Amino acid sequence: MTQHLPPPPPIDFSGDALFLDFDGTLVELADRPDGVVVGEQLIAMLHALSDRLDGRLALVSGRDIATLDGFGMDGLAIAGSHGAEWRLADGTMSETARPPGMDDARRQFERFAETHDGVLFEDKPLGAALHYRLSPEWGEECVALAENLARSHGFHVQHGHEMVELRRAGVDKGVAISDILERAPFAGHRPVFLGDDVTDEAGFEQVTRSGGHGVLIGTMRATAANFRLPDVNSVNEWLDRSLRN
The missing domain is CATH 3.30.70.1020 (Trehalose-6-phosphate phosphatase related protein; domain 2)
Structure with a gap:
């Protein structure tokens, strides 16, 4: 296992497409799924980042799109339900059927x-x-x-x-990122994906295949990511610092 990963470089607003996990990456984990705290400052920052990236920002989460919209993320591109559904900022959508059983x-x-x-x-x-x-x-x-x-x-x-x-079966965060990267405004740009959990490894692997890089959030472990940030606070600081540059 790699013992050390450096922090990521700042966002390249002309060339990057930014993909962000939600729980444990943008917001602290909570004991209950409905117990997370989503501040107005985070919501405003994400919309500002999306504007700077000309729409090339997407949340990639295990939560469904409707729940994330309820947190104030409506208007952003979102891949929800571990990739089983996604929506672009222009309203374009893809959703698999509820599985039998x-x-x-x-x-x-x-x-x-x-x-x-x-x-x-x-x-x-x-x-x-x-x-x-x-x-x-x-x-x-x-x-x-x-x-x-x-x-x-x-x-x-x-x-x-x-x-x-x-x-x-057959869908994951990597599949969703790959699908989104085929569509405007994401197509032709370098994907950068931030995530904390083992559920994010498929996303790290996909962005690497697509010429980008993954950023592990939290404690070091075996990972396909290329960079690391130690916690949620450092993610928000990195995003804010990139936005201000």
């Missing part, structure tokens, strides 16, 4: 959360998740349930920060 998974996840203190169920338009950050002792059982349902219905098991999610 997801209703069964939702019912079983919801029942599990109701009977295990501290486990939180998160329903998503194109997936379902269990969060066990409040009660990590249930983590193994959450993962086992998810893996059993994945085998039954052909889902992909997505692991995250003390959570596990089921989603459609």
Whole structure:
């Protein structure tokens, strides 16, 4: 494992296309999915960055587009639900259908959360998740349930920060970034992707294949990223500093 990665260079507003994870990258992780704090300053900065980049900024998140819009991100390009849906700033959209069997998974996840203190169920338009950050002792059982349902219905098991999610197989953040890079205004520009979680590795790999680079956020680990920033505060400082240059 690489023991050290340098901080990223400033954003090149003439040549870069910027892709940003949300939880753990732009905002601090929270015990509950609805507990994140999104300040007005962050919202304003993201819109200002998008303007400077002529629209070449996209959020790339496990959250669905509607939820991110509710945080004040409407008007920005967004790849949501781990790449199963995306929308460009001009309104162009792509969305896969809700996978068959997801209703069964939702019912079983919801029942599990109701009977295990501290486990939180998160329903998503194109997936379902269990969060066990409040009660990590249930983590193994959450993962086992998810893996059993994945085998039954052909889902992909997505692991995250003390959570596990089921989603459609064959889509991920890398696939979404690749699709967006084929379209204006992103086409022909160098992709830069910031993310903190193992769910972001597919994005790091894709931007590298496309001639760009990934930026790992948080503690050093094995990664396909080329650069690193230590925490959410440093991400916001880097974005603000780039914007002011």
